[in-house]
Amino acid sequence: MPATPSTARGWRRDGVSITELCWQTRFGPPTRAWLVLPSPRPAGAMPGILALHCHAGVKSVGAERLITTATPVAERLRHDCYGGSALTERLARAGFAVLAHDAFSWGSRRFLLTPEPWRLRTTMAALRAAGQEPGYDTAAALHEPTVAKFAGVLGTTYAGAVAHDDLTALDVLAGLPYVDRVGVVGFSGGGGRAAVLTALDPRVRASAIACMMSTVDELYPAYLDAHSWLFATPCLAHGRDWPDVAFARGEHHQLVLYAADDALFPPDGMARADTVLRERFAGAAGTYEGITVPGPHRFDGPTQDQAIRFLTGALST
Template sequence: MTTMARPSAIGGYEDWPGWTAGRPLLDGDDLTSRLAGALGVPAPGAAPAVRTVQEWERDGVSVTEVEWSTGVGPTTRAWTARPAGVERQLPGVLLLHCHAGVKSIGAERLVRVAEPTVVAERVRRRLYEGRALAEDLARRGFVVLAHDTFAWGSRRFVLDPPPASIAGPVALARAALAAETGPDDDRGVDVVGDAYDVAASLHEHVVAKAAGLLGTSFAGMVAHDDLVALAVLRALPGVDPDRTAVAGFSGGGGRAGTLAALDPRVRASAVVAMMTTTEPLLPAYADAHSWLLATPGLLHRTGLPEIAVARRAHDLLVLSFDGDELFPPDGVRAAHAELRDRFAGRRGGASTGSPAATGSLEEAILPGGHAFSAVAQERVGAFLERSLAG
């Protein structure tokens, strides 16, 4: 009797086990080493070679689609946006896309690409007030890099066929999606993209399992990709490598806080809609979040406010929303109070001998739900201008 081969549980990343074998974790100062150890962040190699795919100019912004290899899995696709015709060195911003339960695309939601997908336009309308934030920031005088990170867009896993453990649920979900949509559906549905996102949602726990077996974590692999992208940004022509910042919304906001803690050269970070103390996440809010926020034991040892403000010599902006359905309101308020407390040095300052913060802290809880409002986007842009000027 012939036995059918079991589908890969890590489609597209079959080189992952060999890549991690013997690879050290990211090392650096005490803060970098502690957080990298908690997340299991593999040490990135040298900045990769970057290949230009295509270029265009629109509304005063020059956009370039590029790609590079991180050394494992599929090739990374990314976009740079910069003010057209400007020759002098400019500050750089690494703009980090959100999770949103949408992995069929990555950074495409932050820039209007040459051939936009239905999914990207829908996410932009739902979460970014229809704005292409990368291009808006470029108009303010930044070179912006937005990349697909581990498991998203060009870096997504191959899920056709799906791993055996999720094949049944994936088939049911895809059948339900097909039953409620048709070829002439006018509700902004992308049957192929949406079907992938259903499968990817069910697959994320499989990726987290594999990461744990390999000595890393889902968040650790994302941080690795983000560190590679940060190196690419600093090496881009026309970027001042000493004036770089990271910014993101939701899962991208958490990634921004993590990057600022991992890399002491980050001059500023903007964390939007990703701030709470740990305890209120249970029992009712942990299921609202992905494995990006669920590295085993991390938040028991180091909470989000502590991670965000830990790199005390950099500028930090934290924006939350009072009607954000993904976060406990009491946890959000407590986290902002803790940010102020930690930054002022009332915790971990003179009592432990650590130096007072030398950067700046701006924080606010704005009206609204879980979306990157135009008001919040404007505040992020103005903050980056202040922090990266000069």
């Protein structure tokens, strides 16, 4: 059964309307999401964008980091990761219907951790004994391997559970009566989710990935601990690599933004991924654009401008 969203509240600001939504998936607590539209919304059909939030080691909030809110943690993440820009609102002002949702284990979909699982309880007690008072995000980081174990027991993966939520959100976006074509955009961990979602669902016509691309040979093992279980999907390297996931069917338009000084990805791996993607898309029905920008791991205003330009062209008709 498709998820049926309900409206929690709505408001307008600076040329956009924002509606907070909620829906129930097949497991866990309800999902919180935000639908951001141009205000007033243009008549007729329009393109939709599913905006996928990053990991950033912060799970107490999810997609709220992509909205202008007064929540201190979300505000800090917007400043540190997105250059202070609210990505969803910028996309809406560019003419898109934008949906951003909390992914599995973030924000509204997070674990209560009460009572604390055995291994987490032991570690948290040791931190407290050392004079620290660890918050939820510390606990969530320590808890992620437990989630990955349990996902394996259930016959899936941590990334698979996240993909379930992303596919559900894509259904919600594509089901809006005024949305006739869809794309996805994601930064860092959200970029990995964008690649996976594009590979899983042919409705995705355009995909923008920021600061999340490398070949596995260069990435592992040296960079393995720089990333979460979301990026370490079992058997990924058995006949398939991250550029293969991003290529998917080769029928979509793909943008990858690489940061030259990205501490989370090896330069050789990024360069090789760019080469592989150019080769794979050559002669394919879809297109590929790879851009390397100077500076560190981030998705700030100027890099968002490049993604918006790409998505506008790719979803123009």
